[in-house]
Amino acid sequence: MMYRLSLFKPSATHEVDANESWLQRRELVRGEVLLLPALKKRKTPARKTLTVSGKFITADYHELLQAQVAAKPKLKKKNSQEHVVLPIANKDDD
DSSP, rough: OHHHHOOOOOOOOSSSSHHHHHHHHHHHHIISSOOOOEEEEEEEOOOOOOOSSSSSSOOHHHHHHHHHHHSSSOOOOHHHHHOHHHOOHHHHOO
């Protein structure tokens, strides 16, 4: 291993000659091309909800609808099994 290490000769010049225009171009490319564009902030318009008839539901119209629902009494659910009469089959009715 020491033999291989002795074969290694470092370069005579420690500085890498870089072209000045390349350094400027590299900074330009890094700054403008490789960076992602800034995110655009979107103005989100107020949410608009339509009824079936095509009217916009505004805050006032929503309050009106809620008042109508509150004024209307709820109907009780009918138990459908109370009204159904099932015939009982006797074994003697053959």
